[in-house]
Amino acid sequence: MPRATSNGRQIITGIDTSGARPVEYRFAHAKKGNRHLTVVFANLAAPDDYGWSTGVLDDLRSNILWIRDRFDGGLTYYLCREMDFSVESSVAGLIARVVRALGLTPDDVTLWGSSKGASAALYYGLRYGFRNIVACVPQLRIGTFVRETYPKVGRSMLGEGLPEENARVLDSILPDLLAAGAGREANIYLVSSPQDEQYPTQIEPYLEMLRHYPNFNYLHSESPFVREHNQVTVRNVPPLLGIAYLLVEGIAPRLGLTRHGYEEPDRDTSAIDRFLGETARVKAEGAFAAPVVVRPAQGGQLPRTGWRVTGSAAGAVRVSLWEKGKFLGSPPVAADGTWSWEPAKPWATGEHRVKIFAVDPAGAHSVTTEVAFAVAEGAAPTGPAPADDVPTGALAAPVVRSPMAYERIAGGAVRFTGLAPGAAQVGFRAGGTLLGGSPVAVDGRWAWDSGWPWQEGRHTVEVFAVDAAGNESSPTPVLFAVAHVTAGTTPYGY
Missing domain, CATH: 2.60.40.1220 (Immunoglobulin-like)
Incomplete structure (x- = not known):
């Protein structure tokens, strides 16, 4: 059942199981027909792993989607569990479905978070083309940070032993996006302070890259009452909320008035109601x-x-x-x-x-x-033993890195890449028809190009792994769309 906040606003909870990983969420409808969505990511100390969920956002008029960072019992920065990035694709899929159900576009969305949640907001905003990003004291070198400062989180993300090579992969994902100019038109609001012990390694080295973004706004917080990382957020709650309220009203503070009174109180809500009913009911x-x-x-x-x-x-x-x-x-x-x-x-x-x-x-x-x-150790099994019981250790389904979930690909060329540790090859099927296959390198990497132009429209391809003995893994479905245009890719063309 929905629960109510202190001011009577209903909070609907649910689990989106349409992706590779079930994603738990909370959702609040907009007030007075506001046409905006705020997506909230959790910090390391968030209650029940939902960020900013203690009522501080109750007066925000937009739709609000809180996403829980708890996958297989561990924290993930909304990115990966033991370097399995199906967490990311599942979270991106949930956001895409909510945006689509509300009849919005990425321009109508604000991503919000502090610390760990700020890193997620910055990553998803830059990679998936959302217009507004509010990030308070993020970590930009995520791998090193979790490996050295929060090893429990590090083991959840990097795997046992906290491999340094895995930390380097996570260290690179945000700087690489900045260096490539991803999400260049985003309105970015970054809050940090030189009194934050993480500032010299996690923020300062990357400010120059951020300054190349034309709509980058930096809130530099200095106060004798700020002495550590967590206090930066606490001291900046009022300006952060002020930014959020302005964005909801269509006002980007640096750019001036862009739109105001963004409301449609009589708009049909059947699509979002149907989504919430399917996932929450x-x-x-x-x-x-x-x-x-x-x-x-x-x-x-x-x-x-x-x-x-x-x-x-x-x-x-x-x-x-x-x-x-x-x-x-x-x-x-x-x-x-x-x-x-x-x-x-x-x-x-x-x-x-x-x-x-x-x-x-x-x-x-x-x-x-x-x-x-x-x-129990050495116990003799009791109860029925199905004939199809097999030993543990079956071949894992492959990880697909591209195309991304719900990606819109310009032109007819589609290149598949990913990882399949322990496999000899990967295969590709659509509608039960085998499309082709690719060998898997010793390090588990694979890549495949069909060699033909894909038809315009939506496609679902199942990618499966095969070991040296011919055993086949369960498939990984990949959903994407092809458009024969010259525009850039976006996950919302699906």
């Missing part, structure tokens, strides 16, 4: 059956490895598994209604309670099924 008992769990048996005992969670879910396209609020996985449901899932790591010994709900083709959720079982 749990269908009533009997309308959509809860999934059935075949294994593990209720109250059963199992070893740490060598088995799958299996079951059936009639009418579903996927199921979603959770334990103690942590997302475990979202396996697809086969045509015959069966599904199975295995963890990437051995189960911890002890008692487990896994909650599972089904997702139908429209994105609605069933009521939840809970299964309780125990895991």
Whole structure:
């Protein structure tokens, strides 16, 4: 059910499961028909991993989308989990769907965040072409920062051992965008202070690149009451909120009045209502059956490895598994209604309670099924053992770096690139037809160009990995659009 803020504004919560990673969100409708969207990213200390969610934005008149940074139980800067950038594509997909459902464009969107959230706001704004970015004390060398300052977050993003080469990859993503002039027309509002201990390494080296942006605004905060990183945001809440209110009204402070009274109180809201209903609604008992769990048996005992969670879910396209609020996985449901899932790591010994709900083709959720079982070293499995049980360690689905999710590609040439560690080759299918394949290099990289011009319009291509023994991974779907024009690419041409 929706909950209300202190001033009565309803907050709708939901999970968008249409991407590779389920993305949890909160949403508040605009007041008085305001035609703007503010997307809020969380900092490291945000309550429940939702940023600026304590009521400080209650009076903002725009639509507000808060996105939770919690994927597989870890923080990600909205970028990657153990260098798997499907987090980024899933978050970008959620934003794109909300923007489209509201009938807006990237010019009608403000990305907002502080610290970790500021880094995300800057990254998504520059890469995906949003017009307004409000970033308070971001980190621009993300990899080094999480590796040295927050190793727990570093392990979540970089992987065990905090590999230095992975840190270098994350260090480069924001500076590379700035050097390339990405999002050059964006209105950027950056807040920082020389009293922030991160300023010499995370901000100052990049100010010159930012100054090349014609609409860059720098709020340099100096005060005897500011002595550390977190205090910069606290001391600058009033001006930050002032910027937000002006942007919502169509006023970019540096450029002067661009639009005011941006309201359509009688506008049709059926598209956003439908999206919220599909992602936030749990269908009533009997309308959509809860999934059935075949294994593990209720109250059963199992070893740490060598088995799958299996079951059936009639009418579903996927199921979603959770334990103690942590997302475990979202396996697809086969045509015959069966599904199975295995963890990437051995189960911890002890008692487990896994909650599972089904997702139908429209994105609605069933009521939840809970299964309780125990895991013990060397335990003999109890309960039914499906014939299709296979050992853990199956080949992972490939990571696709390009095309980006919902990218609009000018011209007919489409080049696919990505990673598939452990695979010998990757293959490409569309509508069940094999399009081609590409070998995988020793370091897991692959690239493929079809060699023919793609037809104008929308395309869905499934990319799958194949190991040396001929075993095939589950596919990674790639959705993009081709336009035979000369304009630049944008994720909103889809």
